Amino acid sequence: MLDFQEIPYDWLEPGTYLEVKPNYSDLGVLPYPVRNLIAAQKLATGTLAPGQVVEITRPGQAEALFGRGSLGAEMIEAFKAANRTQPLFVTALADAAGSVKATGTLTFAGALAAATVLRFRIADRPVRITATAADDTLALAVKLAAAINAETDLIVTAAAAASVVTVTSRHGGEVGNDIDLRVDVEAQPVPAGLSITVGEMAGGAGNPDITDVLDLVENDWYTAIGHPWSDATNIAAFEEDLRRRYEAMSKLDCHGYVFKRGTYGQLSAFGDLANSPFLTFGGLSRSPTSSWVACASLMAICSFHLANDPARQLRSLVLKGVGSPAGVDQFTETENDLLLRKGISTFKHLPDGTVTISRIVTTYKVSNLGVPDRAWLDIMVPATMSRIRYDWAAYVSLQYPRAKLIDDEDSAAFVGRADEDDEIGTSVVTPRRMKGTWAGRCRLYADRVWIERVDETIRQSVFERDEADKDRMNARQPVQIVGNLMVLAGSLEFLA
Structure with missing residues (x-):
């Protein structure tokens, strides 16, 4: 059952012929191809034409591309101040015609x-x-x-x-x-x-239309997209595009970021604009920092740390370049709790004016039937599921690139085989063998503390050959994402 990719099966000329190829059986978690995209407005002095996407490697490029004193230049400066290592791509829109x-x-x-x-x-x-x-x-x-x-x-x-x-x-x-x-x-x-x-x-009115950007990058891989437009029309278009990207047939997993300055009431109304597991809203009241700067900083920090560990909460990380509101303008603990329920991420404020992350959530709040649902509450959930989905799909493609599919019970394939994984190479796969491969990856995810109860996950996973299509395998692969210490509730008592 040995399979060769380069040596003909009926070669007769004497000699030693050796194929050189990788063995992926012990491959660790695959690197995640992070790509960040910022879409922002440009001034007439900016050289970046609408419809172009370019990579930014130095903050100074932003002034030429978007114009000095532009919104886009500020967003790029903020992102690069918080995240200097990950790839950053940018695209520009001009002010909307007739905007005020x-x-x-x-x-x-x-x-x-x-x-x-x-x-x-x-x-x-x-x-x-x-x-x-x-x-x-x-x-x-x-x-x-x-x-x-x-x-x-x-x-x-x-x-x-x-x-x-x-x-x-x-x-x-x-x-x-x-x-x-x-x-x-x-x-x-x-x-x-x-x-x-x-x-x-x-008095400002008339934001650009984000659909021009979404159409431009419709089939391109980006793991995070941030933009400055918080109006209902652009948010609805953004939410729908993020939903499309996450679908199984798209596999373009991406998380969106938008920020807004506002009162508790204004941010509550803002939170009601979306209900998406793949979109995060941030909000502060009367921060001296513009909302798009805060958006770029938040996206930069989340992208960096979630790439390192998608399952770990972001609490206490500093929102670089973002100024704290005055004490009277800061939200109370109760207001922060209510904002989280509205899908607005929350922040803490240190005495020196530093802003730190409290809890980063998605805007998902209710199911399609209107039932309150916390399944996608924290940003770590879509981040972890995206990493697992990407790694699993890529690993299967590497391990079984041209595999034949047969039933577990096909005796012709395994007669005399003591260990099918050691003997049949990558040319044949069965449901049982695929489940074994999945079990190995799950243990790897558990080692990284992305998931827990790994034995239960493996036991509950099901792989079976489709009854109507001999070339298709169906699977159910439940995972338990690891928890995070968000709340410690205790009763501190003394003896009277």
């Missing part, structure tokens, strides 16, 4: 008694001006507008009129509403006699 740019204001009132430095944070980037006692509110507005415009990496521009600085998003669309404006009183208080009122960014 968000605007906000900073209004000066009062007067200064002495020279001072006034500090601001615009989209979480520091901006400062030196003010003198001779500066009236118009002069202060002019100085601030000039300082903002001098920061060419900022995603906004500014103009001064009277005592008001109007800040305008460089991009059209709803995304601009998530840009944060604030006076940095923590760095330096505003002196007595002067007041600065912030009018939050608003």
